[in-house]
Amino acid sequence: MNTSGESPPVAARSLWSRIEAITDYFAFPLRTSHYVELVNPLWARHALQARVEKVWDETRDARTITLRPGVNWRGHRAGQHARLGVPIAGMHYTRTYTISSAPERDDRCITITVKAIAGGRMSHHLVRQIKVGDYLPLGLPQGDFYLPDAQPVRPLFITAGSGITPAMSMLRALIAEERLPDSVHIHYAPHEFDVIFGQELRAMAAQHPRYKLQLQLTREIGHQARAGRHFSAEQLNELCPDWRDRDVYACGPPSLLQSLEDHWAQAGLSRRLHVERFRAAYADLPPDAVGGLVRFGKSKIAVQADHLTPLLRVAEDAGMNPPHGCRMGICHTCNTRLLSGCVRDMRTGKLLNETGAIVQTCICAAAGDCELDL
Template sequence: MTSIRNALTSLADMFAYPLRHSHYLELVNPLWTEHVLKARVVGVQDETADTRTLTLRPGRGWRSHRAGQFVRLGVPIDGQRHTRTYSISSAPAREDGCITVTVKTVDGGRVSQHLARRVVVGEYLPLGEPQGEFVLPESMPVHPLFITGGSGITPVMSMLRSYVLEYDVIPDTVHMHYAPHVQDVIFGAELGELQASQKHYQLHKYYTRASAQEASVHFSAQQLERACPDWREREVWACGPAAMLDAVEAHWEQAGLARQLHTERFHAMVAPLPGAGVKAGRVWFAASGVQAQSDGATVLLRVAEDAGLNPPHGCRMGICHGCNTTLVSGCVRDSRTGSLISEAGDTVQVCVCTAVGDVELAL
């Protein structure tokens, strides 16, 4: 049957040339396309004042994710397609076949503002395949310690929901969650329900911005000992703001237990700038015929976008390589490591590289 279907598909593509028959199916139902994966927005739900969950029905070609993975989501804005990466917050085994992504607005973030404020039910969004290694082991039972902050709760929420959906119970689990204030806890009501109904799930909430009613607290060794005295024996999954993750990584490294720690960052780690500082210059985008000024500290993807370009990209943190281009001349610095790339023909990830003086790229 597969051979017959492939033959019929090839025949249909011949008649559809120079397009594919999938392009015509897209006119009838965008979820039937095979040349690009799309998802229909079937629900929206506000989680907090600045966070919204989108329920998406993926089209043909979607494969189920593992709890904790992320997807690239395409967002058409003003005639241009932008791409961002979001963790999937739903369990893989949902009976309706849908997935959810939970988007927190970012100050000045055009895409996050659009998704959390202007996307409506019925829209279609380009969707990538599930990716990421921030997942629970499939064959080995674990007693996890989750440490999350802000929107870093989203991949862990997928894990908690997966436990409940597949096994009805959450195993012996300690969860430390940080948010600015009580009203900023994403999935706050659901977490409270899990705490009440799951006897092996221990939730500890901490608020990082002081108010008249709340004391400001951040991750510390003392908190960890009080919340989870057996933390040395547990596998740990941590996701959240960079400062929190830096503190968590330093603690586990000092304890000699770094192998037990799994982290997920929403932004790439940035290496300190060299003593000589940055070097401003001009960036030439050869294929586009556009020139732009660089301050030597802003990543090249943002320089291109500020110049009116919309180069291909995905995660914006150097993981997916969707933004790769070729260095024609000049020198760039990888902001994660501080290493220089100066050989013509080398690959440059524009989402994490900055210009060092004058640069020409093949974009």
């Protein structure tokens, strides 16, 4: 049996599917796939996994990881994301990461590019600890942040930090398909050495005249160098005078995205702005907001929590491993029930205090004492 990790040919997979339907009867209560996983985890059909093929440090705190997905993988569209699981200290954590590679890769691999963030348990592990040969649980590609196939666009990419990853996937795909249109890319980073994909971006700008790169370094040494480097209407008019006629694809920190949404709304052009968020946008909380004692009914654990920490993180810090997925209120994998007390949805500021109410632990925090069905 081939154990190299390469996916078997289509005809072989079809034949194996028919054989597997028969052998599953003898593998009960498991499936044949569970035994195949012992030989090659990438051939398992009951769970999708990926093998780490390569790691590459983009900057001092950002790393690109090349993954070879298993047989259940389906192709992604440039700009989409996927869930990735990592076991850390005996617990399983899941995060969603944008696929930074183009779908047109001929080696059937994908890449994710991760930036280590302050307090980020999984991002630090991926950037510092992950190694070639590791196997990681992988979800199928999702998301609607991608360029349209049918209609031509003249894109304006506005990105900051690791928010460059979906734009990079799109640009790589457009170049691979030889259909790169007139494109402008405004990217914000603190310093020259913080620009993820910096060398490749400059090479693209040199090789493709239709791609105009505008790097904005926001923390260069000296006050004069920093002045005016953050997004503003004046800056936009200078860097991209025809921005009103372009479709905008933006990804970055919440403060940048809020500024963009306000600017395009004031111009009456919100329909042209497409935004991808890595974190949920939180509402302003009242000054008298408080946390409380959080009880986890099934786990018999009680911990004190503040009014800003998501209940999912509270549970994880208490040694629990509750179900979770996107961690930004989209997938509802973390849903549980409120048994008593009060919690707050941090996206809206709304209080939930009805017994039996569904609580999304990734975007809700304690608003007084409460008990959850976890």
